Amino acid sequence: MANFEPDINHRIWQIVATIPQGKVATYGSVAEKAGMGRAARRIGHALRDLPLDTRIPWHRVVNAQGRIALPAGSSRHQAQRQRLEKEGISFGRHERIDLKQFGW
DNA sequence: TACTTGACAGCAT
């Protein structure tokens, strides 16, 4: 059968929704938990497809280097950073989050 | 239809 993405997106969103407040997960770990192996790239697409008013905590997903993947300066980037800091997550040198401390 | 790009990651050099 043909893989319909809406199902995949749902699976991904469900995983993202389980990330505890004050913690962050990486694209790779979300992909793995979703049973998608190394398809980290697919995660980005799923998050991109989220509606603006979603309650899914998409901001808790960062790249493997602990940095926000969105283009610096974009409104989404700023929104993500603001929400993370509001949850107690701090950014260190070079806008990086310490995954040893805040990683899920 | 083929090639490129993109909210990425892991390994080799």
Place this chain on the structure above:
DNA sequence: AATGCTGCCAAGT
């Protein structure tokens, strides 16, 4: 530490 290559998958050109 920095680059390059490969895996993965959808969407744009």
